[in-house]
Amino acid sequence: RKEVEQDPGPFNVPEGATVAFNCTYSNSASQSFFWYRQDCRKEPKLLMSVYSSGNEDGRFTAQLNRASQYISLLIRDSKLSDSATYLCVDLNAGNMLTFGGGTRLMVKP
Amino acid sequence: NAGVTQTPKFRILKIGQSMTLQCAQDMNHNYMYWYRQDPGMGLKLIYYSVGAGITDKGEVPNGYNVSRSTTEYFPLRLELAAPSQTSVYFCASKPVGNEQFFGPGTRLTVL
Numbered sequence: 001r002k003e004v005e006q007d008p009g010p011f012n013v014p015e016g017a018t019v020a021f022n023c024t025y026s027n028s029a030s031q032s033f034f035w036y037r038q039d040c041r042k043e044p045k046l047l048m049s050v051y052s053s054g055n056e057d058g059r060f061t062a063q064l065n066r067a068s069q070y071i072s073l074l075i076r077d078s079k080l081s082d083s084a085t086y087l088c089v090d091l092n093a094g095n096m097l098t099f100g101g102g103t104r105l106m107v108k109p
Numbered sequence: 110n111a112g113v114t115q116t117p118k119f120r121i122l123k124i125g126q127s128m129t130l131q132c133a134q135d136m137n138h139n140y141m142y143w144y145r146q147d148p149g150m151g152l153k154l155i156y157y158s159v160g161a162g163i164t165d166k167g168e169v170p171n172g173y174n175v176s177r178s179t180t181e182y183f184p185l186r187l188e189l190a191a192p193s194q195t196s197v198y199f200c201a202s203k204p205v206g207n208e209q210f211f212g213p214g215t216r217l218t219v220l
Contacts, residue, residue, distance in 0.1 A: 008149075034208070043199055043211035044152070087151065095140060095159070097209055101151035 003027055004100035006088050012106045017078045021103045023071045023088030030090040030098075033064055035073050038085045038102065047073075047086070078107045110135050115200050115212035122190040122219045130185040130215050132200030138210075140203045141183040143167075143175065145196040146214075152199065158183055190219045 006023045013019045025033070033050040048055065050062040050071050061074040071088055088100040116131045134141065139160045144152040154167030158177040172194060174186040183202075187194060195218050203209040 043214055045211070046208045049208075095205060096154070096157070097142075097203075099144075099152045 003098045004088055004090055006086075006100040006103045008101055008103060010104040010106050012108060013078055014108055015078055015080060017107075018074065018076050019078055019105065020072055020074045021086055021088075021105075023073075023100050023103075025069050025071065025088075025090045025098075027090065027092055027098070028069065030092050032091040033062075033071050034089040034091070034097075035060075035062055035071075036087040036089055036099075038087055040084075044087055044099075075105075078105075080107050080109065083107045112136065113200055113202055113210050113212035115198075115215050117215060118213070119216045120218070122187075122217065124190060124192065124219060126190050127186070127188050128190070128217075130187075130198055130200075130217075132183045132185065132212060133181050134183075134200075134202040134210070135181065136202060136204075136210070137180060138202035138204050139180070140205070140209075141177065142201045142203075142209070143173070143183070143185045144199045144201065145169065145194075146199060147196050155185065155198075187217075192219050195219045 004025050035047040036044040037047045038044040050064045054063040059076045063072045085102040085104045087102045113134045142157045143155040146152050153169045156175040158164045198215045200212040201209045
């Protein structure tokens with residue numbers, strides 16, 4: 001079983017739609033979680049951290065469910081520029097990041 | 110700050126050739142990492158370092174070597190290139206417990 005699992009997609013949504021991605025992790029000792037965004041042929045960049053209480057950054061909302069060991073990312077009012085691959089990441093006690101395989105989002109006009 | 114820099118951007122190697130992928134960071138981060146990313150796949154950790162003089166294997170270390178003589182530099186060495194090493198290589202650095210910063214990547218093709 002992979003340590004961090006994501007649905008690879010692609011998720012094809014129209015502009016303005018709300019889309020949600022889920023991610024499951026297997027390491028119950030993982031301390032912190034992140035969502036990274038990766039554009040085609042570019043390096044990953046941090047989108048947002050995920051806090052236990054849930055957190056919001058503009059149109060993006062991240063939530064963590066430790067009991068079920070899953071993380072979610074909700075994107076409201078999708079823009080064309082949101083088209084990218086979204087990587088779910090956990091940080092374990094050894095300060096190592098484990099990346100999921102990514103979920104590809106395509107926002108269409 | 111330049112952040113994390115990688116050279117070269119692109120390289121084509123013949124089977125059996127060797128090369129060093131360069132990585133440098135100017136943020137004084139202790140942690141540095143090398144990943145490879147095959148087309149349509151996630152990142153796989155090759156090697157990492159928690160500080161100068163300390164390196165350790167990641168998930169896919171075979172065929173690679175690293176060194177970390179200073180905080181700033183973390184080169185990745187391929188000794189005998191194989192087609193299976195065709196990939197995009199990302200170097201990254203981070204401070205303790207925080208965001209990881211990636212370099213722009215090196216696209217390597219082994220023919």
